[in-house]
Amino acid sequence: MNMKNLWLYIFSISILLLTACDDFPLPQMPSWGYLTADMNGKDWSKTYKNAYQTIQAWDSNDNVSDTFVIMADLYNPYGARRQELYFQNIPSEKGHYTMLKDIPYENKYDRFVYGSLYTLVSDGDASGDTYSVLDTEKAFFQIDEAITKTREIKGTFQVTFVINKPRYDTALPDTLRFRNGKFHTKIMEHKRRNRKLL
Numbered sequence: 001m002n003m004k005n006l007w008l009y010i011f012s013i014s015i016l017l018l019t020a021c022d023d024f025p026l027p028q029m030p031s032w033g034y035l036t037a038d039m040n041g042k043d044w045s046k047t048y049k050n051a052y053q054t055i056q057a058w059d060s061n062d063n064v065s066d067t068f069v070i071m072a073d074l075y076n077p078y079g080a081r082r083q084e085l086y087f088q089n090i091p092s093e094k095g096h097y098t099m100l101k102d103i104p105y106e107n108k109y110d111r112f113v114y115g116s117l118y119t120l121v122s123d124g125d126a127s128g129d130t131y132s133v134l135d136t137e138k139a140f141f142q143i144d145e146a147i148t149k150t151r152e153i154k155g156t157f158q159v160t161f162v163i164n165k166p167r168y169d170t171a172l173p174d175t176l177r178f179r180n181g182k183f184h185t186k187i188m189e190h191k192r193r194n195r196k197l198l
Helices: 003-022
Strands: 034-039 052-059 066-074 081-091 094-099 113-121 125-132 140-147 152-163 176-187 186-188 195-197
Touching: 034 052, 052 176, 066 176, 081 140, 094 152, 113 152
Parallel strands: 094 113
Antiparallel strands: 034 176, 052 066, 052 195, 066 081, 081 113, 094 140, 113 125, 125 152, 140 152, 152 176, 186 195
């Protein structure tokens, strides 16, 4: 093989390798803070090897209540979203709040937090399984610190989720017990979409 063919071969292989390494997009929403917990005795944030986590939160925006939403996402090593841990109706003041499975329409603005966990499949854009709070086990969301000036919120949580049937994704067990949950995040305004986030 002459030198010209060798360079052509190296160049062709390089182009092939570079085009084959198609990156998944990074999360579009800003992430600030952390959310940690043990899920079934293991660190939830390390469910996927060499993966990463984001946390966002925003005002409920219903013009009736002063509550927040917190969402933590887990991504696999390839950048595809795999799990979404979602808490809503979070009061903006310190306190210990019971976590429920559903938002009863007639009690929408009571001081209860509602939680759920969703799995995602494919490239992270297709719904998998839905998990709801198991009402027969202790579930709470506690705000230990709510700093008005910086809009930071710190606290703890505990919850057990059970899968809603039918099942679409077999990656996780039917029951997920979150223990030793801790979070620290803050509300930020996302200027591009004019939406407030934690």
